[in-house]
Amino acid sequence: MASTHIFSAYDDDLKFLSRRISEMGGLAEQMVGESVRALVNGDTALAQKVISDDVILDHAEREIGDKAIVTIARRQPMASDLREIMGSIRIAADLERVGDLGKNTAKRVIAVQSTGVPRKLARGLEHLSELALVQLKEVLDVYTNRSADKANAIRERDNEIDAMYTSLFRELLTYMMEDPRNITSCTHLLFCAKNIERIGDHATNIAETIFYMTTGAQPEGDRPKDDSANTVGAVTE
Amino acid sequence: MASTHIFSAYDDDLKFLSRRISEMGGLAEQMVGESVRALVNGDTALAQKVISDDVILDHAEREIGDKAIVTIARRQPMASDLREIMGSIRIAADLERVGDLGKNTAKRVIAVQSTGVPRKLARGLEHLSELALVQLKEVLDVYTNRSADKANAIRERDNEIDAMYTSLFRELLTYMMEDPRNITSCTHLLFCAKNIERIGDHATNIAETIFYMTTGAQPEGDRPKDDSANTVGAVTE
Numbered sequence: 001m002a003s004t005h006i007f008s009a010y011d012d013d014l015k016f017l018s019r020r021i022s023e024m025g026g027l028a029e030q031m032v033g034e035s036v037r038a039l040v041n042g043d044t045a046l047a048q049k050v051i052s053d054d055v056i057l058d059h060a061e062r063e064i065g066d067k068a069i070v071t072i073a074r075r076q077p078m079a080s081d082l083r084e085i086m087g088s089i090r091i092a093a094d095l096e097r098v099g100d101l102g103k104n105t106a107k108r109v110i111a112v113q114s115t116g117v118p119r120k121l122a123r124g125l126e127h128l129s130e131l132a133l134v135q136l137k138e139v140l141d142v143y144t145n146r147s148a149d150k151a152n153a154i155r156e157r158d159n160e161i162d163a164m165y166t167s168l169f170r171e172l173l174t175y176m177m178e179d180p181r182n183i184t185s186c187t188h189l190l191f192c193a194k195n196i197e198r199i200g201d202h203a204t205n206i207a208e209t210i211f212y213m214t215t216g217a218q219p220e221g222d223r224p225k226d227d228s229a230n231t232v233g234a235v236t237e
Numbered sequence: 238m239a240s241t242h243i244f245s246a247y248d249d250d251l252k253f254l255s256r257r258i259s260e261m262g263g264l265a266e267q268m269v270g271e272s273v274r275a276l277v278n279g280d281t282a283l284a285q286k287v288i289s290d291d292v293i294l295d296h297a298e299r300e301i302g303d304k305a306i307v308t309i310a311r312r313q314p315m316a317s318d319l320r321e322i323m324g325s326i327r328i329a330a331d332l333e334r335v336g337d338l339g340k341n342t343a344k345r346v347i348a349v350q351s352t353g354v355p356r357k358l359a360r361g362l363e364h365l366s367e368l369a370l371v372q373l374k375e376v377l378d379v380y381t382n383r384s385a386d387k388a389n390a391i392r393e394r395d396n397e398i399d400a401m402y403t404s405l406f407r408e409l410l411t412y413m414m415e416d417p418r419n420i421t422s423c424t425h426l427l428f429c430a431k432n433i434e435r436i437g438d439h440a441t442n443i444a445e446t447i448f449y450m451t452t453g454a455q456p457e458g459d460r461p462k463d464d465s466a467n468t469v470g471a472v473t474e
Contacts, residue, residue, distance in 0.1 A: 069323055072309045086306055093330065104474060111470030173424065177417040183410055187427060188470065194428070233348030233425065237341060 031102035047109035057099035161200035169234035268339035284346035294336035398437035406471035
């Protein structure tokens with residue numbers, strides 16, 4: 001009886017971690033979507049909401065870290081459970097960073113608001129964030145299902161986001177060159193585009209962590225990267 | 238005898254972690270210094286070295302994480318030792334990010350090289366990186382001495398880096414507005430300045446982790462931030 005009790009308490013600890021991670025993922029997705037919406041619409045109230053929400057993610061990351069450590073110290077888990085718990089810490093850190101990137105975009109809404117975001121650039125930013133959000137959503141689904149194969153497939157797809165970022169980077173430079181009055185706001189939009197591009201990198205990190213959690217191995221081969229192919233040098237991480 | 242043996246093996250584990258973190262810190266500092274030197278001098282060979290060195294930091298972070306977890310699982314440490322070990326994981330992650338930021342600056346050397354970096358901007362970037370490196374060096378010293386008071390003092394000083402970044406941000410915008418031919422290279426320099434500014438944030442994170450490791454408490458009050466004070470809106474993290 002006692003051992004069943006311990007076993008199920010342990011199981012509860014693991015469930016707690018994965019539930020909290022899914023919640024963090026949902027909030028991080030929402031913050032990213034809202035930050036881009038606030039930017040495109042010049043909606044400072046929505047931007048302020050994103051900035052406030054970030055505290056919730058920070059708190060959740062800390063809570064997951066504390067719970068993970070207490071679980072390791074108390075239950076002395078076997079190798080695969082240990083990977084599971086360590087993976088939680090890593091994924092929580094990546095999601096916390098995604099929230100920070102959303103917050104950073106939200107902080108730029110005021111700086112950009114006075115000039116507004118030209119329609120074509122707005123569409124570009126929205127498209128980029130859609131790609132990043134699909135990537136994030138899929139990796140969170142893979143986390144729920146623990147599929148190593150699918151984790152690897154997501155990792156391959158970050159190139160699409162990088163290519164879209166490069167094209168947006170070029171377009172922003174063109175706007176700046178056409179009219180110096182665009183320079184300040186376009187600079188902020190460049191940082192926003194970079195923030196969104198980096199969300200793809202965090203989704204890739206999470207995919208790699210899930211691969212490690214389920215297989216105990218690091219994914220094979222380098223992460224696909226293609227920095228040198230573009231002539232303007234829109235350097236991705 | 239047996240318990241002495243276990244105790245000293247445990248002590249060795251902790252020493253291993255702190256030695257590896259100090260080594261990571263030394264390499265991260267070196268990479269940041271070299272990346273700015275490469276940028277200012279258009280030295281692509283040095284930039285390439287920084288890019289290659291990043292693999293060493295990535296490897297060290299993984300090694301520290303693995304060692305930390307094995308130590309927790311094997312020795313079931315008490316609260317203060319647990320904080321020490323957890324702190325190692327966090328600090329290693331921050332130092333790995335500092336290396337990434339150095340690498341990202343190094344990657345931009347080629348894009349900037351054709352136009353070169355104007356003397357005044359070069360001095361600004363060097364000054365910013367000196368501030369960030371002092372911050373990083375001091376926080377690594379505090380890590381060696383485990384002083385909670387000093388950790389808190391470092392945390393206060395990030396504002397100086399933010400102010401310097403804001404002034405550099407303004408200057409870069411001015412260069413772009415004066416001559417559209419500066420736009421591409423100045424955009425890369427903006428990202429480089431941002432990379433350096435963020436090193437200060439990681440030093441602040443490390444200071445907070447050390448405070449937590451030594452006291453078991455989070456530092457009091459919000460992190461000092463002053464984003465709204467500047468009119469160009471050089472948004473810091």
